[in-house]
Amino acid sequence: MIISAADQHFDQKTKAQAALYQVIDPELFVNVIDLGLIYEIEFKENGAIDVLMTLSTPHCPMGDAITNGVKNALEAEFPGKNVNINLTFNPPWNFAMLTPSGKEQLGV
Amino acid sequence: MADLNIAKNPPNFAVLPFYATGALAFFVLCLLIFLSPDSLVVHYFNPHLLAIVHTAALGWGTMIIFGAAHQMVPVICEQDLFSPKMAAFSWYTLTAGILLLAWSFWNMRTGWVMISGGSLIVLSAAMYVINVLGTSRIYKRCDIEKLFLVTSGTWFLFTTIAGLLLATNLAFPFFEKNHLDILKLHAHAGLVGWFLQLITGVSSKLVPMFLLGKSSKERFLKYAYLLQNLGLLLFLFDGYFFGITSRIIIYTAIVFIGALFWLLYLYDAYEQRIRKKIEIQMKHTFVSVICLIFGFVAIPFVYFLGGRQWAVLYGMFLLMGWVTGIVLGKTFKTLPFIVWNAHYKNLSGKIKVPMPKQLYNEGLIKWQFMFYILAVFISSAGIIAQNVPLVRIAGGTWLLVAVMYIYNVIKILMHKTIIPQ
Numbered sequence: 001m002i003i004s005a006a007d008q009h010f011d012q013k014t015k016a017q018a019a020l021y022q023v024i025d026p027e028l029f030v031n032v033i034d035l036g037l038i039y040e041i042e043f044k045e046n047g048a049i050d051v052l053m054t055l056s057t058p059h060c061p062m063g064d065a066i067t068n069g070v071k072n073a074l075e076a077e078f079p080g081k082n083v084n085i086n087l088t089f090n091p092p093w094n095f096a097m098l099t100p101s102g103k104e105q106l107g108v
Numbered sequence: 109m110a111d112l113n114i115a116k117n118p119p120n121f122a123v124l125p126f127y128a129t130g131a132l133a134f135f136v137l138c139l140l141i142f143l144s145p146d147s148l149v150v151h152y153f154n155p156h157l158l159a160i161v162h163t164a165a166l167g168w169g170t171m172i173i174f175g176a177a178h179q180m181v182p183v184i185c186e187q188d189l190f191s192p193k194m195a196a197f198s199w200y201t202l203t204a205g206i207l208l209l210a211w212s213f214w215n216m217r218t219g220w221v222m223i224s225g226g227s228l229i230v231l232s233a234a235m236y237v238i239n240v241l242g243t244s245r246i247y248k249r250c251d252i253e254k255l256f257l258v259t260s261g262t263w264f265l266f267t268t269i270a271g272l273l274l275a276t277n278l279a280f281p282f283f284e285k286n287h288l289d290i291l292k293l294h295a296h297a298g299l300v301g302w303f304l305q306l307i308t309g310v311s312s313k314l315v316p317m318f319l320l321g322k323s324s325k326e327r328f329l330k331y332a333y334l335l336q337n338l339g340l341l342l343f344l345f346d347g348y349f350f351g352i353t354s355r356i357i358i359y360t361a362i363v364f365i366g367a368l369f370w371l372l373y374l375y376d377a378y379e380q381r382i383r384k385k386i387e388i389q390m391k392h393t394f395v396s397v398i399c400l401i402f403g404f405v406a407i408p409f410v411y412f413l414g415g416r417q418w419a420v421l422y423g424m425f426l427l428m429g430w431v432t433g434i435v436l437g438k439t440f441k442t443l444p445f446i447v448w449n450a451h452y453k454n455l456s457g458k459i460k461v462p463m464p465k466q467l468y469n470e471g472l473i474k475w476q477f478m479f480y481i482l483a484v485f486i487s488s489a490g491i492i493a494q495n496v497p498l499v500r501i502a503g504g505t506w507l508l509v510a511v512m513y514i515y516n517v518i519k520i521l522m523h524k525t526i527i528p529q
Contacts, residue, residue, distance in 0.1 A: 072457030
């Protein structure tokens, strides 16, 4: 996920990103940002936060835990805002989506 | 929340009792080997070894597989478990069936107790097949992993029915064929039909998932499916109608090539993996596969050399080396996550929660791995040398493995939610 400095929600998105560094994939022990699971975070006019994200595999048994973690972390960071998680496998997650830090944590 | 259906976790009552009972059965199994080492140096058709083999195949291997399958089949099939209640009920029938069967074999009491035990096992197998069929919905959409799951379940049902007939034949003889020949067919339907095909199907999905490696050579799995089933069917047909002959070497080769295609598929996923570090749980799988290959290699010895030690060695490689190795490792790739999900799924992101691997003693798994290899090695030496004290030492080593395993399983199952102040 790349946040443009020109983005009108730059500060909020940076805060959201920082919160999501605390959400760890329990199987891989790497946070969802460094894994590249978060595609987009949108702050809506109505106060809602829409997250477009993926999982490392469509059959991930920890999928619920990861999406819950993202929702919980953002609700804690932005009290009172409604967080919607939209899961997509288009495009499917792949190796190139890892950040350099994520690659390092996975020993790549 | 999410617009795609992802996690399909069944209720814990359909999963956790199987893990707890399987761990206990593993301890009992190792204790039986320790208490009766002489049963491993005589002909395999003896009461104590029959009890040991059925405790291993049903109480240990199948019990854990049932628990893991109730959790993983919905993941593989992307559907809710067809009937969690039926899954839970199958624990009662499987546990009661194994207790009756193992007791009957150990004391060689043929008759209604043994037949009742066998009937309960058949009932458990039938419920398992219904659950797998209903969850997979294979009649709507078929893929190779589902095919392995459904076919292995069907072979398991076939195996248990053949076993029930064998148990009945011991009390009320009605077979026109040789009892021991039918026993060989029953055993191999279980080993190749149930264990090999289930492990092939499940591992083809899970190993790439655990390694973050994807193989594009799915055709290998199709060859594996065809060859494993062809070899088994030919063996059963020929064995039943014409007896066990040297043609079994051909059928062994066909099944072996089928197994090799599966292993080539896993190797390709391993080569493509993103996750470079190989965990101790995956190392268990590697050693277990070596035991499987040793098992295949032992078959010509069993047939051509004819010594009673080769048949026992063959069974040891498959049940204690291969099936046990996989279960010892995969338990800690599934159970901590199942329990973690129950405790922390809704807390993740809110507070700092422990990771699944912190639910058990990881250092102990390394010792468990080393003692497992040692136990296989000593068992092999003791069986080949027909040395009772050495087999007893092997039994003691297996007991140590069981104690380490059961300690970690109990630690996970008894975990209490940790909420930092």
